[in-house]
Amino acid sequence: MKTIAVALAVARKDLRSEWRTRELVPALAQFIVLALVIANFGFQIDSRNAPAIAPGVLWMALVFAGLVAFGRAFAAEREQSSLEAMLMTPASPSAIFAGKALAASLLLILCEAVLLPALALFFGVPLSFEVVSAVLLATVGMAVLGCLFAAMVARVRARELLLPLLTLPLWIPFIVFGGQAVQAAMGGSGGAGNSSGLLIDLDILFVVLTSLTARFVLDD
């Protein structure tokens, strides 16, 4: 019970700070829209190739937005010297980590609420339940992994460089299966059912793994 209360308090604190400062979400939303505009001009898009190109653009935008969102989750704590104050309490580091990951995921979901309609608008692809669910399922796994590595590199000087180097290889399965699920939902080839199932499996695996390792990463 205490673990849930701590995780929710940490998430609420992060979301409240973001709501008041509006540092991250507006910038990420702008970045996403710009990425889509550039992709729209860069590719010769028509009704035949849109379902093949749109998923790639979607995941590219999501990956880079995610790197920024998850990187900021712990970088801000470090800049404010507040991470240590949090860890100096008897609260479980895993609960603190869960709260940070929850807040970062919700902020990314907010950006996805801009990304998905914009993608449908620019590429003329259908925005279905399957597309939304694939993106949300991938967000969960990407968030826990992204936050774990963000916590790991928060104390390192070259963290902006290290975070993508550590995170991207482990995000590849989410991009592959998420891409397949989205492509199938948009009318391309691929098995959406299998991919969604695999995304759920990956989510469970990485949520369990990161919650077990978070305390070693945070409480050095």
Next chain:
Amino acid sequence: MSVIVGSSLMQRFGSEVALDGVDIEVDAGEHLAVLGDNGAGKTTLLRILATAARPTSGSLEIFGLNAIIERRRLRSVIGFVAHAPGLYPALSARENLEFYCTLQGVEHTRVSEVLELVGLSELAARPADKLSRGAQQRLAIGRAVLHDPKLLVLDEADASLDSGGADLLARVMRGRTAVIATHDHALANRLCQRTLLLRRGRVVGVPTRLRVVQ
């Protein structure tokens, strides 16, 4: 009875030795001032005593527990004021403390008491980044005593405090064991019974008993 018993505490950062075989003993209810020039090892020692850092070698017992292994258990009885206030700038003074109440497992009703104690009741609704540096330091001190700790570790907590700062520190240290690092010898003389002088990571001389000024 000794609350802190540290023996041969050593801390290395690469090839640099920050603490070199420091022995420390603090009795229950005692106030110890750690003095020394910049780079003497005061912060390193206090971070180890607050369980924020692990020493490279040596042993440390706090309240009879191994402070290197049982850090999480000890954190519910230790209050630590670090160099930086470590506050959330967008949250108000009250919200900062309420957040830490949840993390400490303390009722939110404690917040008003603490704000009163540190003299921030009137600034409770102001965001932390709109507080003066002294008020931020008061808030950090408030956060350290939120859970009513038995041991207070204060790393230059007097920095940025106004003329009422010494009174505030005396109030929060009363009834608790406390270790405070400071450059202010007059403050150490007023608040503490003993001093420990550090130079280049080593204790110089024997801990001195101070004249307590009424």
